[in-house]
Amino acid sequence: MKRVEVVKAGEVKTEPFVLEDFIEAKVKPVTMEKITKKRLKETAKELGLSYDDEKLVFAKKILMYYMTKQ
Template structure:
């Protein structure tokens, strides 16, 4: 026979299930990859977009800040 312990509902702690704790993304969140100016230039050239160095620097800062924010 199995032993059964009877408890009151007030004694039971209920927590919502956090699915992100069981996914691979959570384990890799510490390794944030940054975007380089060279990658942004290559994308702009591939799309045929005009650019200058100030726009590339701004895009790099913006994208890296966004990636860092999403990783947290």
């Protein structure tokens, strides 16, 4: 048989139930990498795209803006 200890209500510590404490986080934190012209050049070469510095600067600005708004 198991022993049971009887305590008074004032001796019991109560805390609010927080459901998030029992649920594994579904969304992992996202880390944002800085986009460089060098990486854009490498990506363009991998995809077989033509590029120049003006296009790379434009693409970098657009991507950085988009990523900061997310």
